[in-house]
Amino acid sequence: MSIQTSRAEELGTELGEAITELPEYEAFESAKKAVEDSETTQEKIDEFERIRQEFMLARQAGTATQEDLQRLQETQNELHSMPVMEEYLQAKSELAERLDAINDVISDPLAVNFGEEAGGCCQD
CATH class of the missing domain: 1.20.5 (Single alpha-helices involved in coiled-coils or other helix-helix interfaces)
Structure with missing residues (x-):
């Protein structure tokens, strides 16, 4: 395994841990438990x-x-x-929105214009 791969995996683990500390994640977990306990x-x-x-x-x-x-x-x-399900669905939606935003941040530096690299074979 290369140093870059292990660093990327290490950052992925850190990201996962950071996500569990988000208020949206904590609200989702709390709402999920309330549904399970009802x-x-x-x-x-x-x-x-x-x-x-x-x-x-x-x-x-x-x-x-x-x-x-x-x-x-x-x-x-x-x-x-x-009410308990409404809260759960709202928390789930808010967490999904936050994860989408995080995904956008992660994806931004990965953008590659494959059309240009393919020598024009696949341009619009």
């Missing part, structure tokens, strides 16, 4: 998963109806409107 929410998740599985099987068999889809959507809306 018996009511877990029951609604189980109900949604059961209905989703039934719908998928009916769709594969060609017997799914609009009412089946409506029931699935209503159950999902009920789940997502539970």
